[in-house]
Amino acid sequence: MRLARSFSAALHSMWDYKGRTFLALIGMLVSSLLLAFLLALLHNFQTSIEGQVQGFGLRQIVAMPGRVLNRKIGQFDLSTLLSITTLNSTLTYQDAVNVKKRVPGVVAAVPQTEIVASAHYGQKSTEILYTGTTPAFDKVFRLTLAEGRWLDQTDLQSMAQSIVLGAQTKQALFGKADAVGKTVVIKGVPFRVVGVLAPKELIGFNFDERAYTEYPMVIDTTNVRHASMIFFTVSNHAQVDAVSGQIDAVISSDHHGTKDYMLVKADEALHIVNILMKLVTAVTVGIAGVSFLVSGIGIMNVMLLVVNERTREIGLRKAVGAKSYQVLLQFLAEALIISLAGSGIGLGASYGLIKLLGYYFAAISTQMPGYVVEYSLLFSILTGLVFGLAPALKAVRIQPVDALRYE
Amino acid sequence: MIALKSVTKHIADGRRKIPILDDVSLFIDKGEFVSVIGPSGSGKSTLLNILGLLDKPATGNYIFAGESVLGLSSGRLAAFRNQRIGFVFQMFMLLPRMNVLENVELPLLYSSLSRRERRQRCKEALDQVGMLEKTRQRAIHLSGGEKQRVAIARALVNNPELILADEPTGNLDDDAKHAILHIFSQLRRQGRTIVMVTHDVESARIADRCLRIQSGRISGYDFEANPTASVASAASAASAASAASAASAASAMLQNAAAPTDREEARP
Numbered sequence: 001m002r003l004a005r006s007f008s009a010a011l012h013s014m015w016d017y018k019g020r021t022f023l024a025l026i027g028m029l030v031s032s033l034l035l036a037f038l039l040a041l042l043h044n045f046q047t048s049i050e051g052q053v054q055g056f057g058l059r060q061i062v063a064m065p066g067r068v069l070n071r072k073i074g075q076f077d078l079s080t081l082l083s084i085t086t087l088n089s090t091l092t093y094q095d096a097v098n099v100k101k102r103v104p105g106v107v108a109a110v111p112q113t114e115i116v117a118s119a120h121y122g123q124k125s126t127e128i129l130y131t132g133t134t135p136a137f138d139k140v141f142r143l144t145l146a147e148g149r150w151l152d153q154t155d156l157q158s159m160a161q162s163i164v165l166g167a168q169t170k171q172a173l174f175g176k177a178d179a180v181g182k183t184v185v186i187k188g189v190p191f192r193v194v195g196v197l198a199p200k201e202l203i204g205f206n207f208d209e210r211a212y213t214e215y216p217m218v219i220d221t222t223n224v225r226h227a228s229m230i231f232f233t234v235s236n237h238a239q240v241d242a243v244s245g246q247i248d249a250v251i252s253s254d255h256h257g258t259k260d261y262m263l264v265k266a267d268e269a270l271h272i273v274n275i276l277m278k279l280v281t282a283v284t285v286g287i288a289g290v291s292f293l294v295s296g297i298g299i300m301n302v303m304l305l306v307v308n309e310r311t312r313e314i315g316l317r318k319a320v321g322a323k324s325y326q327v328l329l330q331f332l333a334e335a336l337i338i339s340l341a342g343s344g345i346g347l348g349a350s351y352g353l354i355k356l357l358g359y360y361f362a363a364i365s366t367q368m369p370g371y372v373v374e375y376s377l378l379f380s381i382l383t384g385l386v387f388g389l390a391p392a393l394k395a396v397r398i399q400p401v402d403a404l405r406y407e
Numbered sequence: 408m409i410a411l412k413s414v415t416k417h418i419a420d421g422r423r424k425i426p427i428l429d430d431v432s433l434f435i436d437k438g439e440f441v442s443v444i445g446p447s448g449s450g451k452s453t454l455l456n457i458l459g460l461l462d463k464p465a466t467g468n469y470i471f472a473g474e475s476v477l478g479l480s481s482g483r484l485a486a487f488r489n490q491r492i493g494f495v496f497q498m499f500m501l502l503p504r505m506n507v508l509e510n511v512e513l514p515l516l517y518s519s520l521s522r523r524e525r526r527q528r529c530k531e532a533l534d535q536v537g538m539l540e541k542t543r544q545r546a547i548h549l550s551g552g553e554k555q556r557v558a559i560a561r562a563l564v565n566n567p568e569l570i571l572a573d574e575p576t577g578n579l580d581d582d583a584k585h586a587i588l589h590i591f592s593q594l595r596r597q598g599r600t601i602v603m604v605t606h607d608v609e610s611a612r613i614a615d616r617c618l619r620i621q622s623g624r625i626s627g628y629d630f631e632a633n634p635t636a637s638v639a640s641a642a643s644a645a646s647a648a649s650a651a652s653a654a655s656a657a658s659a660m661l662q663n664a665a666a667p668t669d670r671e672e673a674r675p
Contacts, residue, residue: 005516009516012505012509016504312500313502316500316502316513317513317517318485319459319461319488319494320488320489320494320513320514320517320561321485321486321488321489321490321514321517321518321565322485322516322517323481323482323485323486323517324481324482324485325482326517400461401456401461401462404461404496404500
């Protein structure tokens with residue numbers, strides 16, 4: 001019997017026992033869905049982060065409060081990440097100014113400070129991140145304005161009490177009405193709205209629930225004294241390492257040698273993301289492996305039951321000329337078809353879920369990478385073959401003379 | 408055509424061996440229709456299973472068309488059953504969820520025929536048993552007589568040299584039984600080699616000769632089983648001989664089987 005006939009006979013039998021086939025198929029469907037969805041999600045998450053970090057710019061260096069306890073020279077890896085100790089920030093506006101002044105390779109030094117506050121407009125109010133920064137901030141993050149303009153040097157120098165609202169802040173206070181020219185009150189200080197940002201998604205950042213004003217204004221109106229981060233833009237990507245060293249020297253000198261901050265480069269961030277993703281991917285594949293094992297056992301159990309029920313049929317087939325390998329092929333084909341069908345449906349469902357996720361989280365891409373499909377199919381083929389073997393061998397061992405007497 | 412020589416078969420019951428077939432020798436010529444009658448447990452079905460290569464004897468030899476077949480590998484035995492033997496079982500052994508055509512096609516699935524050739528052969532076999540109109544009907548919906556006709560069509564579909572029937576009328580009412588016996592009579596007239604096991608004397612009478620088996624031994628021929636068998640072939644002449652002469656014929660075949668070159672030369 002040719003291979004095609006084995007598959008044809010397998011399909012026929014599966015149709016005859018559709019209830020059991022369906023039960024066996026469900027396990028594989030769930031396993032495949034789990035594997036494909038999680039791997040695709042991780043892939044898309046990583047792709048999105050990489051894209052956003054690259055979009056943010058590989059020429060960026062971020063100064064953050066905290067200390068790396070055992071950082072090796074020139075190396076930023078998972079152990080480094082795990083050794084970060086959070087500290088209260090000692091970074092200042094002056095650090096940004098000094099770096100910009102003393103390090104020629106730095107073309108922009110943008111501090112950011114923030115605190116949760118209430119913003120009021122008329123009877124409406126909303127919780128926001130009251131954020132102080134400098135006019136170069138929008139260039140660093142390539143912000144787009146929905147209305148008005150971004151903060152400028154005049155605002156900074158004259159402390160003009162100008163404010164730019166994030167998209168959600170504007171929506172909460174003004175709804176669909178124009179906000180530019182209106183006055184909002186934060187910390188008892190009236191601010192004139194000069195601009196509204198378009199919605200922006202960047203993993204790890206929140207732009208929409210903020211209100212941006214001049215850095216000194218936040219310092220003057222709150223008890224916050226330090227920058228939460230300072231963003232540095234380097235003139236040339238090739239100089240990032242060298243410039244990072246120079247920035248470190250300047251800040252370290254200003255902090256009297258106290259290392260209570262760290263400098264993170266964009267490619268280091270990507271490196272960390274890659275390491276984390278590999279770790280999570282390994283865990284995911286492990287979990288999916290267990291799931292495939294369980295569904296494989298399910299297939300085996302169902303197939304063993306089917307072989308028992310079809311003992312007379314197997315005996316008849318052997319009596320009329322089926323050879324052992326043909327019986328083996330037929331039952332292996334059944335297990336394989338169940339696995340592949342379950343896997344195919346699982347892949348389709350995971351594709352649908354990924355698209356659905358993309359609909360709700362625009363920052364995440366919605367690709368179904370080829371390797372995910374390959375992994376899923378490979379796992380299902382292996383599961384089908386390995387767990388279909390025992391029932392197939394049981395069928396092979398059936399003697400026609402015994403089977404024909406089987407009640 | 409086929410010869411059994413000193414075949415024994417037993418089953419183990421603890422340390423005790425219970426004989427099923429005891430030194431059975433048998434010779435059946437090409438085109439001969441032999442019925443085997445005997446009470447339940449006499450070894451009829453075991454004899455048929457050995458003739459059908461579904462079971463192996465403990466001792467003895469089996470020659471099929473000049474070839475000693477007991478030493479064949481399981482793969483060759485399967486091919487042998489597929490191409491040279493047709494089975495009709497008492498319980499029909501149809502696959503209930505398949506339709507008539509698919510049931511008849513089953514042996515052909517293990518041959519190298521194309522789908523078109525398979526379907527053509529199935530239709531011819533079904534036509535022979537008068538079931539051509541019901542090819543698409545599921546086996547589960549057929550009457551007992553119809554099921555047995557389909558089973559006969561399945562046995563004929565590969566045009567085998569030997570047809571083995573195990574109580575083919577055992578589960579049928581009188582009308583269905585006569586219809587099935589009529590089909591076997593037709594097959595006999597076509598010159599098919601048939602061995603039919605039955606405990607029904609009326610069914611056994613349609614054969615060229617009848618063997619009686621009791622306690623695993625062929626105890627002698629029942630000459631009255633078919634008194635009108637005047638059209639008997641040369642083989643049926645042998646049916647008038649004693650059990651000893653059947654054993655002699657079997658021995659002669661065994662000797663021929665041991666000298667295949669001579670046998671090949673002797674063929675026209």
